[in-house]
Amino acid sequence: MPIHEKNLIRPENISTHDNLVMDGVDVSGDWSTFIKTRVVADYNEELQDEIAALPGGEYIHRCWQCGSCTNSCTINAINPDFNPRYWIYLIRMGFESELVRDKDLIWQCVSCNKCTSACPRDVVPEAVMKATAHWLERKGYTKKSSSTVFDEVFSEQVIERGKIEDGEVVMSFFNRTGQKLTQPWLIEMVKRMIKGLPVQMLTMMGLATVFKPKTRNWGPARDAINDYIEEQEALLDEKLGPSVPYKAPEPAPTQIPAE
Amino acid sequence: MSETKKYKKVAYYPGCALEGTAHAYNRSTKALGKELGLELDEVDNWNCCGAMEVKNIDPKIQTYLSSRVMSIAANDMGHDVVMAPCNGCYHNLKKAEYDLSHDEKSKQVVEKLSAKAGHETYKAGQIETIHALDWIKDAIGEEGLKERVKKSLSGMKIANYYGCMYTRPRHIFPEKDQGPGSESTTQPHFMDDLLEAAGAENVDFPLKTACCGGAHTLSDSDTSTKLVLNIIEAAEASGAEVIATECPTCHSGLEMHQIRAEKVLGRKTNVKIVYFTQLLGLAMGLSPRKVGIQENISDSIGLLKEKGLT
Structure with missing residues (x-):
């Protein structure tokens, strides 16, 4: 049984008793706080292979747990629970249920590549984080993160036309994530942006939203990329099974039914 | 040596941001190049490099996108240096260069997609990617700048x-x-x-x-x-x-x-x-x-x- 660094002192694994006597010894109260024995029976022996099958996860097997990734991590510096080394460990152990606990954290990697630069084993932890975030979404453990939605909005435009238009990316992203464009800081930013801009420049920006920038004769490249995506998707379905759509948990019943 | 012949004329890959939110960077890069007598030859009909997003769909598509830009600059325009002022573009072109010379699978995907898309396949080593910083540093240099201030x-x-x-x-x-x-x-x-x-x-x-x-x-x-x-x-x-x-x-x-x-x-x-x-x-x-x-x-x-x- 592997020794695990976090779960032993989680609040739900701790029990306190107001009135407990064991072998004639009173062990009530906080001083006799017990940690429940944990039995791990849900190893997913395929977990590392599943992550490795996703784009970016290929080199996870190289990791020897030095911790350089977590040590250099931008997000770890502002949130100590963001721990790439630990997640790579869980994946390599097949500790699926533990990994899933952090499902709403892993997507927050900002791709600064400090980990990939520091890694002595070329694991490419940055890409492993992305693969893991996609795996969690694919398995239906969590809904698509705002980061994934942004990637999709952006990539769809690139594949469709060869180029993107900033304004359209922002609008589509806010639209798909249900965010309002009327946030005070955004309004302030636009105000400062158009202040001092010559009319010619404003006209140019306006025209860009109507006549979208595109690469000429992009059609064949678009088709080639789309074919490739389709092939890869079919391969993934074969290896990992089809995507499971995320279902939000049922709200807890307001009344507890009588036994 | 204050003047070198290096980078006097390079292929220029502005990228999407420089045609949108970073228009000021595009304008100032071009104005600076003109003032310093450096020629920028914009890559014909370029496409987006994939920025920081397409790689999350699949890094190999990103490698293809960058390779198309380098292929046009090298094969169609005959350049041996492409300059990208945008860190994202610069990074992705460099990454593609690395992957194409180190990863056989990336190479195969790029070959396949380039053939389907109907353009010449970019081969590692055909072009050198530089940043706007390398460009000024090597073409003009500190001494050259001092003389022109x-x-x-x-x-x-x-x-x-x-x-x-x-x-x-x-x-x-x-x-x-x-x-x-x-x-x-x-x-x-x-x-x-x-x-x-x-x-x-x-x-x-x-x-x-x-x-x-x-x-x-x-x-x-x-x-x-x-x-x-x-x-x-x-x-x-x-x-x-x-x-x-x-x-x-x-x-x-x-x-x-x-x-x-x-x-x-x-x-x-x-x-x-x-x-x-x-x-x-x-x-x-x-x-x-x-x-x-x-x-x-x-x-x-x-x-x-x-x-x-x-």
Whole structure:
């Protein structure tokens, strides 16, 4: 049984008793706080292979747990629970249920590549984080993160036309994530942006939203990329099974039914 | 040696950001090149490099996108150097070059997609990708700049901010960390060198390669605001009046989250965000309008007047 660094002192694994006597010894109260024995029976022996099958996860097997990734991590510096080394460990152990606990954290990697630069084993932890975030979404453990939605909005435009238009990316992203464009800081930013801009420049920006920038004769490249995506998707379905759509948990019943 | 023949004429890959939010970077890069007698030959019919998004769908598609740009510059236009001022474009072209010479699968995907798309396949080694910093540094150099300064940046305190993609991951930049004269991936100095040659006073800034959270600037704004505020406050604590940038994502991230920090967290900061090409252009005697100062969200015109640069 592997020794695990976090779960032993989680609040739900701790029990306190107001009135407990064991072998004639009173062990009530906080001083006799017990940690429940944990039995791990849900190893997913395929977990590392599943992550490795996703784009970016290929080199996870190289990791020897030095911790350089977590040590250099931008997000770890502002949130100590963001721990790439630990997640790579869980994946390599097949500790699926533990990994899933952090499902709403892993997507927050900002791709600064400090980990990939520091890694002595070329694991490419940055890409492993992305693969893991996609795996969690694919398995239906969590809904698509705002980061994934942004990637999709952006990539769809690139594949469709060869180029993107900033304004359209922002609008589509806010639209798909249900965010309002009327946030005070955004309004302030636009105000400062158009202040001092010559009319010619404003006209140019306006025209860009109507006549979208595109690469000429992009059609064949678009088709080639789309074919490739389709092939890869079919391969993934074969290896990992089809995507499971995320279902939000049922709200807890307001009344507890009588036994 | 103050003058070399290197990089006098290069293929120019502006990228999507420079045609949109970072128009000022495009304008100032072109104006600076013209002023310095350097020729930029824009890559015909270029496409997006995939930025920081397409790689998350599949890194190999991103490699293909970059390879198409390099193929056009090398095969159709006959260039052996392509210059990208955008850190994202620069990084992706470098990454594609690395993958195509180290990863057989990436090579196969690029060959297949290029054949289907009907253009020549880019082969590793056909073209050298450089950043706008390499371009000025090697084509003009510090001595060359000093000779050409018309309005010195003297008295302007600058924090040079390079961001992530110019130096990381280090293995895609084999020419860096090669000792004296080469760029460093941990303590980059090319922008410092150039601005110092133009008379600026560079402050000792510890967060040159910190991350601004640019990849999640909209999808995780709270994190980005925290990271940006950290960078801006460190710059101010170092005594900087200006943060010089060389990446459109960093630049707009700093501008955007400087305002967001003010509106959401009530933390107001005053340091100005200016592209290094704008600062060099001003030093070469170009007007603020010519280098697109009015297009920045961060309003630096008052400071520039004070320093006699308008």
